[in-house]
Amino acid sequence: MELHESMNEVLNDLVMINNDRIAGYEKAATELNGLDIDLKALFEEMKRQSNSYKEELVQKIEGNGGIVDNDTSSAGKIYRAWMDIKSTFTAGDRLSVLANCEFGEDAALRAYDGALSSGLLLDASFKELVAAQRASLQKSHDLIKQQRSAHKSLQK
Numbered sequence: 001m002e003l004h005e006s007m008n009e010v011l012n013d014l015v016m017i018n019n020d021r022i023a024g025y026e027k028a029a030t031e032l033n034g035l036d037i038d039l040k041a042l043f044e045e046m047k048r049q050s051n052s053y054k055e056e057l058v059q060k061i062e063g064n065g066g067i068v069d070n071d072t073s074s075a076g077k078i079y080r081a082w083m084d085i086k087s088t089f090t091a092g093d094r095l096s097v098l099a100n101c102e103f104g105e106d107a108a109l110r111a112y113d114g115a116l117s118s119g120l121l122l123d124a125s126f127k128e129l130v131a132a133q134r135a136s137l138q139k140s141h142d143l144i145k146q147q148r149s150a151h152k153s154l155q156k
Contacts, residue, residue: 005066014112
């Protein structure tokens with residue numbers, strides 16, 4: 001496989017994880033009850049963030065002569081299915097929704113870590129973009145974790 005194709009494949013994986021993240025936050029917003037306006041706003045911001053990341057990645061792929069795969073990953077589909085099953089037991093439960101979102105953020109971070117450690121992002125601008133997105137995703141993960149921890153401590 002040519003180097004450009006391999007690099008585009010890695011970037012397409014990140015497009016897919018961002019598609020998963022968008023779908024995951026859409027699902028999470030529907031699981032909340034009407035009193036969780038703060039989380040719905042947070043989830044909307046997370047979706048905007050992933051849409052922005054996706055657009056940046058698409059530009060890099062197309063600029064590199066690649067074709068964008070706009071699907072979601074199998075892992076993302078499994079994650080959303082798991083959320084669907086779990087929601088039947090915890091519908092509207094803020095803590096469960098936040099825990100599921102943290103799980104999704106962990107998956108996104110693993111995908112970005114895999115891309116950065118693959119050795120295929122040889123172009124400095126590609127590596128810089130992925131590293132910057134990963135750093136921002138870490139902040140989002142930490143914010144979700146902070147929300148989950150705060151809510152968990154209120155329940156004690």
